Amino acid sequence: MSQIDIRSFLRHQPLFQELSDSQLSALVPCTHEVRGQKGQIIFQKGDPCEGMYLVVYGRIKLSISSAQGAEKVIEIIHPGQSFAEAVMFLGKPCPVMAQFLEDGLLLQVEARSIFAAIARDAAFAHRLLAGLSLRLHGLVRDVERYSVENALQRVIGYLLQGEDHPGQPNRVVTLPVNKNLIASRLNLTPETFSRVLHQLSDAGLVAVNGREITLIDMNRLADFGSVAG
Amino acid sequence: MSQIDIRSFLRHQPLFQELSDSQLSALVPCTHEVRGQKGQIIFQKGDPCEGMYLVVYGRIKLSISSAQGAEKVIEIIHPGQSFAEAVMFLGKPCPVMAQFLEDGLLLQVEARSIFAAIARDAAFAHRLLAGLSLRLHGLVRDVERYSVENALQRVIGYLLQGEDHPGQPNRVVTLPVNKNLIASRLNLTPETFSRVLHQLSDAGLVAVNGREITLIDMNRLADFGSVAG
DNA sequence: CGGACGGTTGAGTCTCGTCAATAAGCGTGG
DNA sequence: CCACGCTTATTGACGAGACTCAACCGTCCG
Numbered sequence: 156m157s158q159i160d161i162r163s164f165l166r167h168q169p170l171f172q173e174l175s176d177s178q179l180s181a182l183v184p185c186t187h188e189v190r191g192q193k194g195q196i197i198f199q200k201g202d203p204c205e206g207m208y209l210v211v212y213g214r215i216k217l218s219i220s221s222a223q224g225a226e227k228v229i230e231i232i233h234p235g236q237s238f239a240e241a242v243m244f245l246g247k248p249c250p251v252m253a254q255f256l257e258d259g260l261l262l263q264v265e266a267r268s269i270f271a272a273i274a275r276d277a278a279f280a281h282r283l284l285a286g287l288s289l290r291l292h293g294l295v296r297d298v299e300r301y302s303v304e305n306a307l308q309r310v311i312g313y314l315l316q317g318e319d320h321p322g323q324p325n326r327v328v329t330l331p332v333n334k335n336l337i338a339s340r341l342n343l344t345p346e347t348f349s350r351v352l353h354q355l356s357d358a359g360l361v362a363v364n365g366r367e368i369t370l371i372d373m374n375r376l377a378d379f380g381s382v383a384g
Numbered sequence: 385m386s387q388i389d390i391r392s393f394l395r396h397q398p399l400f401q402e403l404s405d406s407q408l409s410a411l412v413p414c415t416h417e418v419r420g421q422k423g424q425i426i427f428q429k430g431d432p433c434e435g436m437y438l439v440v441y442g443r444i445k446l447s448i449s450s451a452q453g454a455e456k457v458i459e460i461i462h463p464g465q466s467f468a469e470a471v472m473f474l475g476k477p478c479p480v481m482a483q484f485l486e487d488g489l490l491l492q493v494e495a496r497s498i499f500a501a502i503a504r505d506a507a508f509a510h511r512l513l514a515g516l517s518l519r520l521h522g523l524v525r526d527v528e529r530y531s532v533e534n535a536l537q538r539v540i541g542y543l544l545q546g547e548d549h550p551g552q553p554n555r556v557v558t559l560p561v562n563k564n565l566i567a568s569r570l571n572l573t574p575e576t577f578s579r580v581l582h583q584l585s586d587a588g589l590v591a592v593n594g595r596e597i598t599l600i601d602m603n604r605l606a607d608f609g610s611v612a613g
Numbered sequence: 614c615g616g617a618c619g620g621t622t623g624a625g626t627c628t629c630g631t632c633a634a635t636a637a638g639c640g641t642g643g
Numbered sequence: 644c645c646a647c648g649c650t651t652a653t654t655g656a657c658g659a660g661a662c663t664c665a666a667c668c669g670t671c672c673g
Contacts, residue, residue, distance in 0.1 A: 219528050227531045229524060241517035244510070250524050273506050273513070280502055280509035281473070287516045288470035294523040295458060295479050299448050301530045302456045302571045306661065333619065342531045347661060349621055365620095535629070562651065573630055578653055594638090594652095 161186050161262060168209060170237065170286060173278040185268035189261040197253040197261070204242040204249050206265040210234045213259015214332065217251045218339075228339040230293075231256070231332060241287060243269065256332065301342050308380035309341045310351045314361070314370060315377060326373065330366040355379070390415050390491065397438060399466065399515060402507040414497035418490040426482040426490070433471040433478050435494040439463045442488015443561065446480045447568075457568040459522075460485070460561060470516060472498065485561065530571050537609035538570045539580045543590065543599060544606060555602065559595040584608070 162183050165171045171179065189208070191197065198204065200219065208215075215232040229251055232238050242249050243266045273280045300309050314328055330337055338348035352368070355361045360376045362369040370376060391412050394400045400408065418437070420426065427433065429448065437444075444461040458480055461467050471478050472495045502509045529538050543557055559566055567577035581597070584590045589605045591598040599605060 219524075219532065225532055227528070229527060241520040244513045244517040245521065247521070250521055250528075270510070273509055275506075277503035277506075277509065280506065280513070281499065284502075284509070284512060284516065285473045287513065287520060288473040291470040291516060291520055291523065292474065292476070292479055294520065294527060295448075297527050298458060298523060298530065299456070299479075301527065303448065303454055335619070344662060345620070346622080346663085350661095353621085564651070574652070575631085575654085576629060579629095582653085 161188075164209075164211060164262065168235075168237075170282055171279075173282060174272065174276060178272055178275055178279075182264060182268050182272065185265040187263045187265075189263050191255040191259055191261070193255055193257045195255045197255065198239075198249050200250060200252045201248045204239055204246075204266075206263050207237055207240045207243050207269065208253075209237045209262045209264065211260040211262060213261075214256040215259065215261070216254050216256050216336070218254070219251050226339070227342065228336055231336065231340060233331070234259075237286070240283065241290070256336075304380075306341075306343055306347050306351055307354070309343065310348065310355070311376055311380045313337070313341055314368060315373065326370045328368045328370060330368070334366070390417075393438075393440060393491065397464075397466075399511055400508075402511065403501065403505060407501055407504060407508075410500065411493060411497050414494040416492045416494075418492050420484040420488055420490070422484055422486045424484045426484065427468075427478050429479065429481045430477045433468055433475075433495075435492045436466055436469045436472050436498065437482075438466045438491045438493065440489040440491060442490075443485040444488065444490070445483050445485050445565070447483070448480050455568070456571065457565055460565065460569060462560070466515070469512065470519070485565075533609070535570075535572055535576050535580055536583070538572065539577065539584070540605055540609045542566070542570055543597065544602065555599045557597045557599060559597070563595070 162179060165179060165182060165186065171182070174182070185206075189197065191213070197208070197215070210232055212234045214234070215238065216228055217230045217232065217238060218226050218228045220226045230238075238253065239249070269283075273283070300312060304312065334348060335345045338345045341348065343351075352361070352363050355376070356363050358379065360370070360372055360379055362371060391408060394408060394411060394415065400411070403411070414435075418426065420442070426437070426444070439461055441463045443463070444467065445457055446459045446461065446467060447455050447457045449455045459467075467482065468478070498512075502512070529541060533541065563577060564574045567574045570577065572580075581590070581592050584605070585592050587608065589599070589601055589608060591600060
């Protein structure tokens with residue numbers, strides 16, 4: 156992939172859209188391709204971190220593992236998203252590990268070039284701040300889920316996410332990755348996840364067909380977590 | 385409290401230390417005192433948010449509550465710390481509620497003045513980014529705790545936090561607030577928290593005397609979470 | 614065909630929360 | 644000084660939700 160490609164990819168990132176041509180040009184030589192195969196580890200928990208990452212294609216898993224070896228998915232990063240910005244600013248070891256879920260391509264942008272861009276463009280700093288804020292809110296939402304919601308409510312919340320107006324019926328949700336990963340993301344075992352889906356299916360609220368889940372009655376679904384155990 | 389006091393308080397905030405005199409002066413008229421009594425609510429979940437807050441004295445509780453009324457403490461903010469920066473950048477409704485744990489004084493800094501400071505000083509933006517990053521890491525750590533650690537491990541983790549070198553024995557931890565709040569922070573019921581402390585006490589690892597908890601053997605304490613159930 | 618992988622289902626277990634009763638501290642006021 | 648209410652903390656009995664372990668099934672792929 157040539158330098159031109161990196162440049163045009165960066166240009167289309169929401170994060171970098173406000174940058175001038177010269178600022179963008181300054182970023183390009185500090186941006187490196189990282190190709191990886193499924194399962195390959197990008198960095199381990201505890202590694203130093205030299206820059207932030209943008210996902211060109213392929214999905215990335217951020218996860219932690221306990222001393223006993225149990226693994227927990229913190230976040231699944233999709234193409235077009237970025238990660239490791241926060242650790243870059245702190246200069247501390249990574250608190251999570253990052254791994255390719257499938258063959259993919261990342262761009263690593265060196266910290267110093269980001270810092271330079273902040274110094275030259277306030278709008279860029281603003282954008283970065285908004286990006287981090289968004290992630291912060293996502294985590295607050297996660298903490299909320301894990302601590303006050305039960306398995307049923309977490310699954311329902313996942314299925315309804317992004318559905319601001321539960322108007323139109325029969326909306327179909329397609330799971331972006333396999334059920335094991337979704338379960339881990341929701342802090343459930345695959346068994347429990349399967350059982351909850353079955354329970355919703357029995358109640359006539361959804362229809363499950365592999366990774367395709369049809370939401371039959373979204374209003375009742377939204378209420379189901381409170382009424383049923 | 386006069387304007388001079390606000391100015392000198394801001395000057396001593398880590399966040400604002402790099403600002404020039406004129407930049408600081410620009411902030412002062414956009415900063416407002418917020419006094420409150422114990423139990424008073426600063427903002428509710430869902431409220432719009434016009435700026436960030438600095439705590440002068442008194443402690444603040446950030447919490448969420450489920451539909452059933454159960455409340456969960458997300459964070460306890462101490463004097464000298466700040467909160468609501470993230471929501472300020474997004475311009476979205478607050479995801480949590482904030483409440484005085486005791487009589488206290490806050491300074492609310494209007495968003496527009498912060499934005500202006502970012503535009504004028506890259507170091508300030510950098511500091512804000514680092515601050516948000518730090519909070520992000522704290523939340524990642526929380527998610528980690530809630531999802532892979534059990535009650536015993538969470539309490540041990542809390543007692544040992546900030547103890548990088550478990551060298552000196554008999555270190556005393558004094559709980560900053562009452563046990564109910566600590567329990568909620570750790571996502572435990574007060575009953576479970578009490579029982580875990582008792583368990584550690586029985587094992588001879590700590591001595592509990594009200595809010596004073598003496599760590600008798602920090603090395604064994606650190607291991608206890610893995611060996612005991 | 615055989616194995617790997619993802620998913621489902623059942624039975625048993627266990628951690629933790631719920632409910633309830635009982636202290637124990639603490640400021641107030643008689 | 645003690646009675647009193649109130650908050651905070653402790654302790655016990657019980658139950659429920661979710662995890663563990665295990666078996667089993669379908670599909671894909673070499």
